[in-house]
Amino acid sequence: MALSGLDIFKLLPKTNCGDCGVPTCMAFAMKLAQKQAELSQCPHASEEATATLGAASEPPIRLVKLGGTDPLEIGNETVMFRHEKTFFNQPGIGVELRTSRDADHILTVIKEIEAYSVERVGEELKADFFLITHDSDKAEDFTNTIELAKTNSSKKLILDCSDPAALRAGLELIKDVRPAILLQNEVVDDDIDLAKAFSASLILTGDSLDALAGQAEKAREAGANDLILRIDTGNLGSELQDNTIMRRSAVHNNYKPFGFPLFTYVNAEDGFDAVARASLLLCKYDSIIVLPSFDKAMLYTLFTLRQNIYTDPQKPIQVDARIYPIGEPTPESPVFVTTNFSLTYFIVSGEIENSGISAHLVVAEAEGQSVLTAWAAGKFVGETVAKFFKDAKVEDEIKTRKVIIPGFVAQIQGDLEDGLPGWEVIVGPQEASDIPSFVKNVELT
Amino acid sequence: MAFEIPKQTNAGKIIEVTIGATGEAGGTRANTVTIGGSTSLPFHFFEGDHPHRPVVAMEVFDKVPPKYPDSLTDRFRDVIETPGDMAKKCVEEFGAELISVSLEGTHPEKGDRTAAEAADTVRAVLESVSVPVIITGHSHFEKINEVMKKVCEAAAGENCLINYVETDNYKTIAAACMAYGHTVVAQSPIDVNLAKQLNILLSDMEFPRERIVMDPLTSTLGYGIEYTYSIMERIRNDGLAGDEMLALPMLVNPGSESMRVKEARAPEKDYPEWGAPDLRGAYWEISTAMSLLAAGADLLVMHHPEALRVVRKSIIEMCESKERV
Numbered sequence: 141m142a143l144s145g146l147d148i149f150k151l152l153p154k155t156n157c158g159d160c161g162v163p164t165c166m167a168f169a170m171k172l173a174q175k176q177a178e179l180s181q182c183p184h185a186s187e188e189a190t191a192t193l194g195a196a197s198e199p200p201i202r203l204v205k206l207g208g209t210d211p212l213e214i215g216n217e218t219v220m221f222r223h224e225k226t227f228f229n230q231p232g233i234g235v236e237l238r239t240s241r242d243a244d245h246i247l248t249v250i251k252e253i254e255a256y257s258v259e260r261v262g263e264e265l266k267a268d269f270f271l272i273t274h275d276s277d278k279a280e281d282f283t284n285t286i287e288l289a290k291t292n293s294s295k296k297l298i299l300d301c302s303d304p305a306a307l308r309a310g311l312e313l314i315k316d317v318r319p320a321i322l323l324q325n326e327v328v329d330d331d332i333d334l335a336k337a338f339s340a341s342l343i344l345t346g347d348s349l350d351a352l353a354g355q356a357e358k359a360r361e362a363g364a365n366d367l368i369l370r371i372d373t374g375n376l377g378s379e380l381q382d383n384t385i386m387r388r389s390a391v392h393n394n395y396k397p398f399g400f401p402l403f404t405y406v407n408a409e410d411g412f413d414a415v416a417r418a419s420l421l422l423c424k425y426d427s428i429i430v431l432p433s434f435d436k437a438m439l440y441t442l443f444t445l446r447q448n449i450y451t452d453p454q455k456p457i458q459v460d461a462r463i464y465p466i467g468e469p470t471p472e473s474p475v476f477v478t479t480n481f482s483l484t485y486f487i488v489s490g491e492i493e494n495s496g497i498s499a500h501l502v503v504a505e506a507e508g509q510s511v512l513t514a515w516a517a518g519k520f521v522g523e524t525v526a527k528f529f530k531d532a533k534v535e536d537e538i539k540t541r542k543v544i545i546p547g548f549v550a551q552i553q554g555d556l557e558d559g560l561p562g563w564e565v566i567v568g569p570q571e572a573s574d575i576p577s578f579v580k581n582v583e584l585t
Numbered sequence: 586m587a588f589e590i591p592k593q594t595n596a597g598k599i600i601e602v603t604i605g606a607t608g609e610a611g612g613t614r615a616n617t618v619t620i621g622g623s624t625s626l627p628f629h630f631f632e633g634d635h636p637h638r639p640v641v642a643m644e645v646f647d648k649v650p651p652k653y654p655d656s657l658t659d660r661f662r663d664v665i666e667t668p669g670d671m672a673k674k675c676v677e678e679f680g681a682e683l684i685s686v687s688l689e690g691t692h693p694e695k696g697d698r699t700a701a702e703a704a705d706t707v708r709a710v711l712e713s714v715s716v717p718v719i720i721t722g723h724s725h726f727e728k729i730n731e732v733m734k735k736v737c738e739a740a741a742g743e744n745c746l747i748n749y750v751e752t753d754n755y756k757t758i759a760a761a762c763m764a765y766g767h768t769v770v771a772q773s774p775i776d777v778n779l780a781k782q783l784n785i786l787l788s789d790m791e792f793p794r795e796r797i798v799m800d801p802l803t804s805t806l807g808y809g810i811e812y813t814y815s816i817m818e819r820i821r822n823d824g825l826a827g828d829e830m831l832a833l834p835m836l837v838n839p840g841s842e843s844m845r846v847k848e849a850r851a852p853e854k855d856y857p858e859w860g861a862p863d864l865r866g867a868y869w870e871i872s873t874a875m876s877l878l879a880a881g882a883d884l885l886v887m888h889h890p891e892a893l894r895v896v897r898k899s900i901i902e903m904c905e906s907k908e909r910v
Contacts, residue, residue, distance in 0.1 A: 441869060445810070
């Protein structure tokens with residue numbers, strides 16, 4: 141729970157000694173409230189202040205890390221709705237491996253998933269982990285699968301194994317990589333000891349909120365703090381509501397047993413069903429999403445949704461400002477110009493592509509703002525666009541001397557022609573969706 | 586510390602809007618569809634009522650859209666040119682709860698079909714199916730006003746959902762809806778205040794609030810869905826908090842918006858890492874629909890039969906959870 145500056149001020153010595161580097165206690169309290177300072181900077185802070193502020197500065201949902209180097213970080217969320225601030229840590233998305241399958245099949249799947257990567261808005265998107273489910277009756281199938289995953293991939297590992305000896309043997313193989321252990325049954329002391337011994341996170345499963353709260357309480361008391369929670373009711377609506385209740389309890393009421401990231405295993409009839417379930421639960425608070433099988437189209441869909449939902453609403457995603465070829469343009473191909481707001485770039489480039497022509501799309505620097513916003517802010521006007529054409533050496537690469545501007549900024553036509561001697565500026569359509577019909581009816585070069 | 590479920594009670598309630606009219610009410614529909622009535626966030630049965638579950642519609646066309654993907658053409662091949670037959674297939678085979686008739690072909694640059702032809706199309710659909718009907722226009726104001734006047738008259742008494750009016754063009758169509766007993770979609774460009782303003786404008790002309798469905802403008806997955814998602818969450822939160830001008834059910838278009846994007850259509854050879862195009866198109870629409878359901882969608886207009894099936898199944902499953910809480 142966040143404390144106000146005034147709440148914090150009451151806990152400080154109120155001597156205005158300045159030893160913290162800030163002239164007054166009130167000013168220091170304000171900095172603490174804004175998380176621009178730390179209490180340790182005050183040499184005179186009381187124990188009460190340290191305890192209260194320490195508890196208050198703990199995030200309502202704990203940050204849990206999976207994996208040794210370059211860990212997957214989940215949790216640390218502070219809001220219910222992304223518009224309140226943002227969602228911080230993208231959920232991990234991974235695939236299940238079952239140890240009852242033959243080793244060749246498992247190896248093929250591991251290699252396929254390891255090799256799979258897809259780019260979107262400059263981000264390299266990959267699966268994050270394997271869940272290794274031990275459903276064979278031979279313990280060595282479990283350790284062999286772990287060995288295969290460890291040797292052939294860099295993915296994080298989550299282990300689900302009801303045979304304690306096999307689980308321990310498996311963990312021995314992957315010391316120092318911070319795996320997670322998925323518990324299907326109620327947590328017992330041995331589980332907690334094992335998790336501590338191998339620096340593993342524990343995924344607790346409960347079929348009701350009360351049961352899950354009890355288990356989390358027990359694990360915390362025993363000193364296991366890297367927990368992930370899984371509500372397992374088999375109904376999508378219950379899962380949505382339970383996830384919401386847990387998130388709200390943690391974020392609004394600082395209820396500690398639910399202050400952990402959430403887990404879901406997508407149990408679906410087919411791929412369509414899996415996408416439906418995973419999409420809903422990705423929006424509503426799950427931080428670990430396990431898919432039952434590898435399907436490129438499914439991963440690409442969910443990676444895209446994850447990127448969208450976890451985008452900071454206050455920071456538009458930008459693409460690099462430069463000349464983008466659409467299709468296979470020659471120096472004589474048409475030239476379009478727009479701003480470097482990623483959404484604008486996507487839509488405009490997609491529609492030029494749809495029109496079937498090859499063209500150059502000049503994406504001008506406009507601080508990642510959309511066309512009208514950038515124009516209103518003076519970032520996408522005749523002068524700035526002309527300057528960008530010179531900086532990007534457009535005239536060196538392209539022989540065309542006509543440029544198509546977005547219809548919403550028809551006003552900049554005159555200024556742009558003044559700034560780009562020898563160029564003719566054509567006003568394009570207002571909506572990108574009208575580009576295909578526009579290119580049919582207008583002389584573009 | 587015993588765990589107590591933190592419940593949030595809301596002052597507001599989303600208005601209930603009914604689409605379609607049966608014989609008793611002056612129409613010819615076998616059933617009506619009512620949406621809205623919620624007193625808490627989507628599917629939050631633990632802290633509120635949801636007397637009506639979200640519903641799914643499918644779209645048929647007066648003129649087949651140029652970007653209609655191959656995977657869908659294959660599924661509708663024999664009926665795609667005949668809106669009435671396609672509507673029947675959508676209802677009987679795929680489980681559509683409403684039919685949206687797109688009149689895009691009346692746009693002067695996209696076919697320029699006449700108002701009379703549009704009215705014939707709508708009549709044919711009303712005759713071939715008995716579910717409530719949505720009539721979907723386009724952004725060419727002059728033409729769509731002429732078309733909608735004619736179509737509203739042709740479907741008089743059926744309480745169709747006339748889709749859509751916007752701030753710069755609402756009077757003619759809203760007046761036709763009032764005159765001939767239809768419900769209207771108020772579309773605004775992903776903005777809470779503009780959505781509210783349009784509802785106020787409609788109220789000022791005494792358009793009944795229980796005859797308005799809001800369209801916050803759908804952006805699909807990968808193309809700004811986060812904007813639509815957050816605006817819908819804000820609209821729903823404000824509506825539940827007691828802002829009557831935002832306490833209206835919402836319509837979204839996962840079908841037409843997903844179908845337009847490259848991801849739903851590009852062949853696998855161009856983007857091998859995107860996976861199979863037929864799956865990808867359906868997945869894109871499903872993911873868009875499910876996210877927007879979480880944000881407050883009450884009526885979803887779909888295109889892909891698999892997407893409609895699984896989204897409808899998910900809605901029904903989620904509503905069964907009310908027995909558990």
